[in-house]
Amino acid sequence: MSARDLNLRVWRGDGSGGDFVNYTVPVEEGEVVLDAIHRLQATQASDLAVRWNCKAGKCGSCSAEINGKPGLMCMTRLSSFEPGETITVTPMRTFPVVRDLVTDVTFNFEKARQVPAFAPPSDNKGGKFRMAQVDVERSQEFRKCIECFLCQNTCHVIRDHEENKPAFAGPRFFIRHAELDMHPLDTVDRQPMVQEDHGLGFCNITKCCTDVCPEHIKITDNAIIPMKERVVDRKYDPLVFLGSKIGLFKSTTRQQVGPAGGLGPSPIKHPAPPTPVAVPEPVKRAAAAKRTAAKQAAPAKKTTAAKKATPVRKAAAKKTAAKAASATRRRSTR
Amino acid sequence: MAAVSNGAQSATEVHDYDVVVIGAGGSGLRAAIAAHESGARTAIVTKSLLGKAHTVMAEGGIAASMGNVWPEDNWQVHFRDTMRGGKMLNNWRMAQLHAQEAPERVWELEEWGALFDRTKEGKISQRDFGGHRYARLAHVGDRTGLEMIRTLQQRAVELGIDVYMECTITQLLKAGGAGRAGNRIAGAFGYWRETGSFIQLNAPSVVLATGGIGKSFKVTSNSWEYTGDGHALALQAGASLINMEFVQFHPTGMVWPLSVRGLLITESVRGEGGVLRNSDGKRFMFDYITDYFKAETADNEEEADRWYDDHINNRRPPELLPRDEVARAINSEIKAGRGSPHGGVYLDIASRRSAADIHKRLPSMYHQFKELADVDITKEPMEVAPTCHYVMGGVEVDADTQAATVDGLYAVGECSGGMHGSNRLGGNSLSDLLVFGKRAGESAAAYAKKSTRRPVAPVAQVNAAAEAALAPFGRKAGENAFTIQHELQEMMFSLVGIIRTGKEMKQALKDIAALKKRAEAVSVEGGRAYNPGWHTALDLRSMLQVSESIARAALERTESRGGHTRDDYPLTDPDWGKVNLIVTETPQGAVKITRKALPKMPADLAKLFEEPKK
Ligand SMILES: Cc1cc2nc3c(=O)[nH]c(=O)nc-3n(C[C@H](O)[C@H](O)[C@H](O)COP(=O)(O)OP(=O)(O)OC[C@H]3O[C@@H](n4cnc5c(N)ncnc54)[C@H](O)[C@@H]3O)c2cc1C
Ligand code: SF4
Ligand code: SF4
Ligand code: FES
Numbered sequence: 001m002s003a004r005d006l007n008l009r010v011w012r013g014d015g016s017g018g019d020f021v022n023y024t025v026p027v028e029e030g031e032v033v034l035d036a037i038h039r040l041q042a043t044q045a046s047d048l049a050v051r052w053n054c055k056a057g058k059c060g061s062c063s064a065e066i067n068g069k070p071g072l073m074c075m076t077r078l079s080s081f082e083p084g085e086t087i088t089v090t091p092m093r094t095f096p097v098v099r100d101l102v103t104d105v106t107f108n109f110e111k112a113r114q115v116p117a118f119a120p121p122s123d124n125k126g127g128k129f130r131m132a133q134v135d136v137e138r139s140q141e142f143r144k145c146i147e148c149f150l151c152q153n154t155c156h157v158i159r160d161h162e163e164n165k166p167a168f169a170g171p172r173f174f175i176r177h178a179e180l181d182m183h184p185l186d187t188v189d190r191q192p193m194v195q196e197d198h199g200l201g202f203c204n205i206t207k208c209c210t211d212v213c214p215e216h217i218k219i220t221d222n223a224i225i226p227m228k229e230r231v232v233d234r235k236y237d238p239l240v241f242l243g244s245k246i247g248l249f250k251s252t253t254r255q256q257v258g259p260a261g262g263l264g265p266s267p268i269k270h271p272a273p274p275t276p277v278a279v280p281e282p283v284k285r286a287a288a289a290k291r292t293a294a295k296q297a298a299p300a301k302k303t304t305a306a307k308k309a310t311p312v313r314k315a316a317a318k319k320t321a322a323k324a325a326s327a328t329r330r331r332s333t334r
Numbered sequence: 335m336a337a338v339s340n341g342a343q344s345a346t347e348v349h350d351y352d353v354v355v356i357g358a359g360g361s362g363l364r365a366a367i368a369a370h371e372s373g374a375r376t377a378i379v380t381k382s383l384l385g386k387a388h389t390v391m392a393e394g395g396i397a398a399s400m401g402n403v404w405p406e407d408n409w410q411v412h413f414r415d416t417m418r419g420g421k422m423l424n425n426w427r428m429a430q431l432h433a434q435e436a437p438e439r440v441w442e443l444e445e446w447g448a449l450f451d452r453t454k455e456g457k458i459s460q461r462d463f464g465g466h467r468y469a470r471l472a473h474v475g476d477r478t479g480l481e482m483i484r485t486l487q488q489r490a491v492e493l494g495i496d497v498y499m500e501c502t503i504t505q506l507l508k509a510g511g512a513g514r515a516g517n518r519i520a521g522a523f524g525y526w527r528e529t530g531s532f533i534q535l536n537a538p539s540v541v542l543a544t545g546g547i548g549k550s551f552k553v554t555s556n557s558w559e560y561t562g563d564g565h566a567l568a569l570q571a572g573a574s575l576i577n578m579e580f581v582q583f584h585p586t587g588m589v590w591p592l593s594v595r596g597l598l599i600t601e602s603v604r605g606e607g608g609v610l611r612n613s614d615g616k617r618f619m620f621d622y623i624t625d626y627f628k629a630e631t632a633d634n635e636e637e638a639d640r641w642y643d644d645h646i647n648n649r650r651p652p653e654l655l656p657r658d659e660v661a662r663a664i665n666s667e668i669k670a671g672r673g674s675p676h677g678g679v680y681l682d683i684a685s686r687r688s689a690a691d692i693h694k695r696l697p698s699m700y701h702q703f704k705e706l707a708d709v710d711i712t713k714e715p716m717e718v719a720p721t722c723h724y725v726m727g728g729v730e731v732d733a734d735t736q737a738a739t740v741d742g743l744y745a746v747g748e749c750s751g752g753m754h755g756s757n758r759l760g761g762n763s764l765s766d767l768l769v770f771g772k773r774a775g776e777s778a779a780a781y782a783k784k785s786t787r788r789p790v791a792p793v794a795q796v797n798a799a800a801e802a803a804l805a806p807f808g809r810k811a812g813e814n815a816f817t818i819q820h821e822l823q824e825m826m827f828s829l830v831g832i833i834r835t836g837k838e839m840k841q842a843l844k845d846i847a848a849l850k851k852r853a854e855a856v857s858v859e860g861g862r863a864y865n866p867g868w869h870t871a872l873d874l875r876s877m878l879q880v881s882e883s884i885a886r887a888a889l890e891r892t893e894s895r896g897g898h899t900r901d902d903y904p905l906t907d908p909d910w911g912k913v914n915l916i917v918t919e920t921p922q923g924a925v926k927i928t929r930k931a932l933p934k935m936p937a938d939l940a941k942l943f944e945e946p947k948k
Contacts, residue, residue, distance in 0.1 A: 014863065030591020030707070042816035046867030047860025051383070053557040056597050056702060058480065059386045075705055098528050099864040109384065109491075109499075117492040118447030127400075127441035130456035136449045140474065143449055143481060147385055183449070267496045268384075269377075271526040271533075272347040 003028050006036055006078065007086040010048070014099045020088070021045075027078055033087065034062055034073040037101070049100035057214055060148030064101050065090045070150045070212045073101075092153040108149050109268050111169045114198070115176050120185045135184045142179035142223060144215045145172060151209035151219060157202045168199035171209035171219045178223035195231045200224070346523075346532035346796060351377045351496075352782035353775070354522055354535045356503050356564065357543030359387035360479075360767035361747025361774070363486035364439075365541045368775025370495050374782050376775075377496045377535060379524065381559050384499055385487045388545050388557060388748075389767065392479025393600035393698065395461055395471025396768070397761030398436035402457040404468035404645060409433040411467055414942050416762060419465040419656045420726070420755020421626075421896045422911055423577070426935040427733035428753040432762070432769050439768035440472050448485040450474055462605040465656040465759040467630075468645060476600050476698045482764060498535075500527040503563070504872055505799040506540060506571040506743070507791035512798065514572035514919060519742030520789035523799040527869065530862020532800050538785040539778035542568060542729060542738075542745040543771070547581075547880045549819075549873075551722035552827035555587055555598035561873040562880030564749035568729045569879060569925070573738040575917040576751040576930075578727035578880075579887035580897040582758055583832045585610075585660035587721025589678040594706050596721040599681065599699060601760045603716075604653045606695050607642060608683035610664065611715065612672035618679075619652035622663035627655055658757045658896050661720040665832055668719065678719035684712055720832055724763065726754045726897055727887070730916060736774035742781060742789065746774040752914075756896025806871040812857030815871035822849055822877060830885050835901045839889040846882050853878060883917045883925045890915055890927045 006027045009020045025040050034052055041048045053059040055074045062073040067081075067088050081087055095103035120129075151171040157164050169177075177194045180186050194200045205228075207220045217223075353369040355362045358380035369376040380387065399412040412433035417424050440458065444450065450472050451459040462469045474481040490497070503524035508516025521536040544564030548556025565575055586599040604610075612618050623631045631652050632638035638651035653660065664679050674680055683692060689712035693700055696711070703709040703716060728751030729738050736744045747767045754762060806812070829842040853874040858867045893907035894900050913929045920926050 028592055031593040032706070035593045041866060042814070042820070046814055046816060046858065046870075047865040049864035049866060053382055053386045053388075053559065054391050055557070056391065056594070057705070058477070058698070059382075059390050059557075061382065061386050077706070102864055104528075105383070112488075113491055117488060120445060125441070125445065127437070127444070129441075129444050129458075131449075131452055132456050133452040133459075136452060140449050143474070143484065144477065145484075146390075146480065180447075183447070264494065267491070267494050269496055269498045269501075271529040271531050 004083070008036055008040065009086055009088040010037070010040070010100070011090040012048070012100050013097065015097055018097070018100075029079075031078050032074055033066055033076045033078065033089065036078065036087070037073060037089065049098070049102045051102050058146060060146035060214075063092055063148045063150050063153065065092060070154050072148060072150070072214050075214060092149070094153040094155075094159045095149075105149050106268060106270070107165060108147070108152055108170070108172060110266060111173050112176070113266065113268075114169065115173055115180070116188050116190070116193075118180055118183060119187050121187055129185065131184045138182045138222070139179045141217055142175040144217055145175060146215055147172065148214060150212045150214065154208045154212045155203075156206065156208065157199070164199070164202060168202050169194075171203075171224070173198065174200060174203070174227065175217060175219055175223040178227055181227065191227065191231050194227055200227060200231065203228075346534050346800065348534045348536065349377065350788075351375045351535060351537040353377075353539045353541065353778045354379065354537040355541040355543055355775070356522060356567075357387065357541075357545060357747065357749075358382075358384055358487075358497070358499075359389040359543060359545055359747060360482055360486060360764060361771040362387070362541070362543030363483070363490050364768050364771025365543055365744075365746055365775035365778070366495050367486065367489055367493065368772045369539075369541070369779040370490075370493050370775075372776050372779035372783075374539075374779035376779075377498060377537075378490065379498045379501050379503055379522070379535065381502045381527070381563075382500065384491075384497055385483055387483065388559060389479045389483045389764070391555075391557075391598070392482070392764055393476040393598065394463055394602045394605065395473030395478045395761050396436070396440055396482065396764040397463070397466060397470050397759065398440045398472055398765055399433065399468075399470055400437045400440065400458060400460065400472070401468075402453055402455075403460045406646070407468040407470060410942055412436070412470065413939070415466050416759060417755070417943070419759040419762075420757050421906065422755065423895065423914065423932065424755030425733055425752035425933065426939060427933065428770070429755075430939065431733065431773070432753060432766055435769045435772075436765040439765065439772065443482065443485050443768070446485050446489045448474075448481050450481070461602060462642075462654065463601055463760040464604065464654040464660065466761065467650075471605075471761040473602070475694075476602050476696050478764065498533070501525070501533060502527060502869065502872070503567065504803050506567050507534070507536070507795055507799075508571060508740075509789035509791060512795045513570050514921070516572070517741065518789050519571070519740060520791040523796055525803060525862075527864055530865065530868070532803070534791075534796055536788070536791070537782065538789055539742050539744065539782040541736075541774050541778050542743070542749050543747045543774075544749045546725045546748040547877075547884075548722045548725070550822060550826050550877050550881045550884075551581075551831065552823040553587060553596040553719075554722040555584060555596055556722065561876045562725075562749075563873070563876045564745060565728060565883070566876035566879045568738060568740075568743065568745060568749075569883070569917070569919045571740055571743060572919070573740045573743055573745075574730045575727055575883055576730040576914050577756070577887075578725075578751070578883040578917050579891050579915060580726035580754075580756045581722060581884060582657055582724040582726060582897045583661045583720040584723035585657055585664050585720055586681055586716075586718040587723075588702075588707065589674075589717045589719045590676040591707060597702070597706070598721065598723065599702075599716060599718055600696070601657070603681060603683050603696060603699060604651075606683065606691075607686045608681055609651070609653050609686065610660070610718075611680045611682055612667045613674060613679075614672060616672075618667055618672070619655070619660065619663055622659065622666070623652050623655070624659060627659070631655060656757055656759060657723075658899070661832060662899060664718070664720055673719075674717045676717050678717040680715040681718045682715040684714055689713075722827070722831075724748065724758055726756060726758055727751045727884070734773065735777035736770050737777060737781075742785075744774045744778045746770045756898060803872060806856050806858045806868060807862075809855060809857035812855040813852055815853075815856045815858065815867055815874055818849055818853050818856065818874060819870055819877070822846075822874075822881060825849075826881055826884075830881070830888060833899050833901050834888055836889060836892075837902075839885050842885045843882065843889070846878060846885065850878050879919075879925065886925055886927050887915045887917060
């Protein structure tokens with residue numbers, strides 16, 4: 001049980017900027033980067049922001065860049081570095097910084113919404129499903145995804161090009177499309193959608209996403225390339241062309257959704273911006289009472305009013321600031 | 335009604351719903367889906383991001399008597415196994431509903447896109463687990479929880495249910511008065527982790543789905559989220575808890591390296607043929623078969639090994655006894671000096687199954703050991719020891735509706751109590767989440783629909799909640815919250831852990847009182863935005879209250895049963911088999927224990943236990 005001192009360089013700051021802070025923290029044999037960060041938090045920097053849950057590589061919360069390499073902090077062992085080496089930990093670069101090592105990964109949750117859900121044939125009820133193990137295995141590989149978003153973070157299409165974000169779902173969601181496409185019982189035609197609305201065409205098969213996937217999912221070989229091939233086949237196969245006209249093949253049963261598609265307001269909520277108005281006490285009470293009265297009068301039926309009024313995205317300014325910050329970080333890392 | 339100030343101090347945004355579900359694990363998501371489908375305006379609130387709740391870590395499977403592998407299986411057998419596993423202290427009605435409805439809830443997941451492993455006929459495959467008479471657990475390799483949470487998450491997103499991520503609830507709001515004084519639930523109050531700003535969610539129905547309490551123990555398979563918030567919120571709102579003395583120590587946690595101590599090794603390793611050995615290489619579980627399970631447990635290796643292929647003519651291996659039995663056995667072996675170098679025993683699958691089988695059936699276990707401990711489980715045995723895993727105790731609820739004892743409050747999943755009695759069988763939690771998640775969501779929606787007058791929490795209550803949350807910032811030079819948290823964890827593990835004595839628990843209660851005092855003086859540095867020091871300071875209140883509930887109930891129950899083992903009262907006492915312990919909060923904020931008779935099981939169900947045992 002040999003304890004030793006580890007030198008850590010941790011990026012600290014928020015959307016408005018930040019810098020590296022050097023720490024020395026005692027570590028023990030067998031520990032991972034997250035252990036060192038936790039010890040730091042418990043003993044020297046109690047407000048150091050970091051996400052984690054399982055500490056076992058199962059939840060995909062603790063993604064960061066360790067010495068510039070995207071990875072899970074809980075699965076990166078300290079013994080994989082040279083003794084005496086300083087370890088630099090920075091937040092994922094592709095997403096806006098919230099604070100310290102925590103980034104705003106809303107992008108991914110919004111992209112998730114755009115993938116039409118699994119749609120089995122309406123007469124095929126659960127319990128009646130019969131699928132061979134070999135037929136589900138291909139999709140099962142993609143369902144191993146722990147949504148760490150490291151592949152999203154690494155893909156150069158959005159890592160260096162903020163402007164591509166609206167039109168590009170990213171590798172995590174290419175495998176989601178592939179998973180559903182390969183599901184033996186799904187009825188939605190997903191191929192044109194992936195190509196035209198979700199930006200499969202942007203991908204030039206660099207395989208960087210596969211390299212960082214902690215679940216070792218063969219994102220490029222098993223999902224992206226097969227989908228690209230099928231999209232191409234379909235485009236040029238006259239029979240398929242005819243088939244899609246006369247309805248021989250899977251058809252889109254749901255609304256066409258893409259980045260521009262009519263999905264309605266996002267159900268993913270964010271903190272409301274601070275309310276600057278300081279109303280004198282009695283007026284506040286009256287206003288509250290009035291609202292309460294209005295609430296009581298309103299029938300409790302489903303309404304989207306509440307959703308509409310909520311600002312669903314962070315201010316663009318914040319993102320720009322974060323980008324600038326990450327640019328600084330980039331410079332200082334290299 | 336969004337994002338307006340409610341007139342409270344320090345700007346609080348306000349939203350209105352019919353049903354607010356606190357927790358986005360399996361139970362919370364299932365409840366929210368049910369509430370939404372019943373027509374209620376529904377919100378989900380979670381401390382973490384969507385898809386990261388504890389449910390994601392579940393490995394082994396979901397118990398449901400679908401009979402895909404053993405057609406002999408049915409709900410009565412599942413019911414019987416569950417009750418016997420819980421040493422008959424379970425709420426019989428919950429155990430019955432659970433056994434009856436689990437298969438349908440699993441099939442429903444499949445309709446929503448879950449891809450379980452298959453049998454040769456193409457049905458959902460089912461695997462063996464401790465305490466289950468037949469292979470009963472629907473699974474996907476050893477990442478069943480991930481499949482379940484992803485399926486439910488994708489369903490909830492498809493339905494467009496509002497989600498408040500990284501948002502922590504610190505207090506339940508009540509109409510008519512705060513805490514115990516109020517008469518019905520009016521909503522929930524909390525803060526956004528990202529900004530530290532406050533949020534108030536008004537709703538006539540609130541469903542607690544906050545999971546467990548394991549973070550109060552040093553060696554645990556549980557994450558930072560498991561601070562028992564739901565348990566504490568319920569107590570403070572005037573509801574009661576049940577069975578809090580029963581904490582499950584999973585027999586097989588990792589012991590080495592230190593950094594992963596407590597990390598779970600799924601019971602599937604034993605379900606797939608793994609066996610436990612001591613330092614002499616002896617398969618010691620044969621020495622620990624209690625009378626209660628003698629009739630159904632193999633007493634020699636040959637019979638035990640035959641059982642994997644023939645459940646009908648052989649009895650189950652003792653490695654697959656319920657968890658409390660196995661955990662105690664491992665503990666005794668280690669104490670007797672027959673442990674492994676790092677203070678565990680050996681769990682051996684390498685010598686029993688081919689490397690290919692292990693890769694196929696236990697891929698994430700292979701991974702976990704390879705990457706975190708440099709151990710290749712296809713070649714070497716694992717070192718294991720018990721780890722705090724699950725709390726059987728939780729909010730006392732009505733069996734059919736999951737309604738707590740406060741109007742408008744519901745509880746479901748690990749934070750509810752009763753279903754598992756004194757010990758939960760593996761796989762019975764995931765099914766519990768689904769069965770009662772649906773029921774809770776539906777009844778919460780029905781209650782909201784029925785309440786024509788929306789309850790309103792007075793502004794003063796919201797102000798007080800905000801003040802309490804900000805208090806640690808106002809104190810200077812107090813202790814760091816992490817220090818107190820660590821001390822609590824050490825203390826609970828050594829004094830109220832797997833083996834308990836009256837003397838130690840009295841000491842524990844004293845220590846808790848002292849820690850409470852210190853917790854009230856904790857101060858935090860930094861600002862309100864994403865500040866873990868502050869978050870931990872606020873979590874302490876729940877952790878301490880839950881720890882006190884466990885210690886008091888455990889001191890009161892002077893017998894050993896399931897997840898409660900007393901060195902000073904080693905026997906199971908039939909009289910204690912007729913009572914549940916109920917925990918409530920006193921006006922001074924302490925916890926109080928009362929006894930309550932177990933509900934009586936109807937004759938037709940009681941008959942199931944009279945069957946001639948094999
Ligand atoms: C490693 C491991 C393996 C397991 N394997 C199995 C298995 O194979 N089979 C089985 O049946 N069971 C298993 N279990 C048990 C089972 O996974 C859990 O009991 C179950 O997932 C709990 O689900 P839940 O919905 O009650 O809570 P969770 O999934 O834990 O969700 C709790 C939710 O509540 C939220 N929350 C908590 N407090 C607050 C607050 N104050 N404000 C807002 N949100 C809050 C959290 O953020 C989270 O979203 C396992 C458990 C562990 C730890
Ligand atoms: S293979 Fe495609 S998706 Fe993956 S990183 Fe490269 S460009 Fe991005
Ligand atoms: S595909 Fe792999 S890298 Fe991408 S989010 Fe999923 S687990 Fe992470
Ligand atoms: S903490 Fe869950 S993946 Fe690292």
